[in-house]
Amino acid sequence: MEYLTFFFFACWISFANCVYSADTPQAPAPIPNEKLLVLTVATEETDGFLRFMQAANYFNYNVTVLGMGEAWKGGDVGRSIGGGQKIRLLKEAMEALADQEDLVVLSVDSYDLIFAGGPEEILRKFQQENHKVLFAAEGLIWPDKQLADKYPSVRSGKRYLNSGGIIGYAPYINKLVSQWNLHDNDDDQLFYTKIYLDPLQRETLNMTLDHKCQIFQNLNGAVDEVLLKFGTDRVRVRNTVYDTLPVVVHGNGNTKMYLNYLANYVPNAWNYEHGCSHCDDNVVDLSQLKEFPNVVVGVFIEQPTPFLPEFFQRLLTLDYPKDKLRLFVHNSEVYHEKHIQAFWEENRDVFNSFMVVGPEENLSQGEARNMGMDVCRKDATCEYYFSIDSDVMLNNRQTLKLLIEQNRKIIGPLVTRHGKLWSNFWGALSLDGYYARSEDYVDIVQRKRMGVWNIPYMAHVYLVKGSVLRNELKERKYFVLEKLDPDMAFCRNARELTSHREKDSPSPESFHMLKPPKGVFMYITNRHDFGRLISTANYNISHYNSDLWQIFENPVDWKEKYINQNYTRIFTENYLEEPCPDVFWFPVLSEKACDELVEEMEHYGSWSGGKHEDKRISGGYETVPTDDIHMKQIGFDKEWLHFIREFISPVTLKVFSGYYTKGYAVMNFVVKYTPGRQAYLRPHHDSSTFTINIALNNKDTDFQGGGCRFHRYNCSIESPRKGWSFMHPGRLTHLHEGLPTTNGTRYIAVSFIDP
Known part of the structure; x- marks a missing residue:
């Protein structure tokens, strides 16, 4: 009896498996990584583009760059409508790919975007969506708010389309972009939005949005939703609302500085296990140079400053050939003329040159700093400009060499006020453009996390490449901006750098000649102990000493x-x-x-x-x-x-x-x-x-x-x-x-x- 029971049970199990196998569709085979092609538009190799390529290379993405070297006519997409040139370039590229039915095309921006995961993950998530075309989604509608009611309702997730990220099969992407017949400075997102909102097109092209940020994370309006997730090998961005790990992180809108913060870690820039992974990439080996670079040192004494003779002595003891240093000194304080005179008389022949602009010139701080930068900008032999305020006490004689070796366009050494969290950089900015504390600020100041950090604001001491002054920063009024102090003006101008053909504000008819922002990244390094900031706030100069x-x-x-x-x-x-x-x-x-x-x-x-x-x-x-x-x-x-x-x-x-x-x-x-x-x-x-x-x-x-x-x-x-x-x-x-x-x-x- 027991034998018969077991026999019938085994037969039932076998029958059930056969029925299940017959009625249940098999999961599709994974798409091979080589079937993913990344297409991005970049007309110039900006700092943002180079960062994008670094992340892409880390994950072995197959990337084709469209439009490199071509004049940008797509408008100022960071501030207004535009970007149609991106669709035109994508349309041209897709014509040759239209018949490759098994090819998956990922079209993304590059200046303000990084990868947090690899091709295998992005293809797996795309397959799971079971659509032919998938757009990035966001919680804010742009550029036409009147279209909001026409969007399909969403029970949970982001409702509105963002054109900074698109993934789909090549024939369908081709059908999508082949409809483009507008101008380069027309709006790309509005074009895609109108197609998506057409129910017939949405069904024909089998389109949907990445509502829960499985693949695409747009930061605009969602900064509070994301946080860093540290792993052993790399760092991810986690969306805490949907509990997802997005693969593509896009700093759209006014979130580019927050993207810079995330990119200090994602995907493998820094983690707790290995520290800084890229700090020694592309460094300059000064020992291999025939001679040291020429440096203009801009010294700024803008208020009565204690220990000024000691400040100059520290400059003198920098471990750098003095015949390669040209000093530009701006002194706005009569009190300090005796100190400068004493230093000049003793060291007039030590440096390559020694130029002093005194209080009698009555220059503003911004004008003086523009003048100092100009000394390097106008001299083709000037390879670096080193700006230092008189309240910086460098106790590391190697400071100048260490900064040059890092090979960044703009980089400063971390200096802090003794016993305080006051430093020469900000980790974040508030919505009104002033100080905000980033999550990692204290750890960086206390050197618990050491590396080279992309930051939004720096002051007091920094090094700028001379080539940058003669190219990206070739304009000469970067330290003057309404309602901002000189350092804040310089940093904002560098971050949000936009070039155009007109010297002044562009007229409406020349608006289409604007280029997208190509901001220069600014870095702070705390890999070494460089020195400190002194306090000048309560310095009483009424005494003899x-x-x-x-x-x-x-x-x-x-x-x-x-x-x-x-x-x-x-x-x-x-x-x-x-x-x-x-x-x-x-x-x-x-x-x-x-x-x-x-x-x-x-x-x-x-x-x-x-x-x-x-x-x-x-x-x-x-x-x-x-x-x-x-x-x-x-x-x-x-x-x-x-x-x-x-x-x-x-x-x-x-x-x-x-x-x-x-x-x-x-x-x-x-x-x-x-x-x-x-x-x-x-x-x-x-x-x-x-x-x-x-x-x-x-x-x-x-x-x-x-x-x-x-x-x-x-x-x-x-x-x-x-x-x-x-x-x-x-x-x-x-x-x-x-x-x-x-x-x-x-x-x-x-x-x-x-x-």
């Missing part, structure tokens, strides 16, 4: 300029001395700091004279007076106390183990010893927990004699070193006196800490 006051605004630059180069060795190598018991001697200030502090005091000039009566202190009487000027008198007390907390307190903890100073002091002053006024100081205790005493000039060069004697230990220190500080207990144990200065003038900075 105004940089001294920058300890809060620009702490890194302040430290580099004013702290002794051996200071860190105190902690790494125990680089300090103990010449007397509990008296420690260590380097703290640079020679520049000592000189400028003395200059500041002498400029102020009101020395106290060493009198007992002193209205500057509580009670009005000083028991052991010195000939001095208080830090408060020159408005430097707050900065000096910060210096104590930042650079003296750590030393205190090291030498007086277990004592944590508050870093507070009421008495902070510079003392002046001269034989004619006050040569010495009688024995005394300081009203402090501990005291610092910093030598501000050199013994035997600036003065003779001097020093300090500690009575309890009968120990004298008679050879103070400039920039070095004594540190000793103030009360009870360390009675001391100032030894006589016998000749010249001796200066010391003193603080009674933790009184």
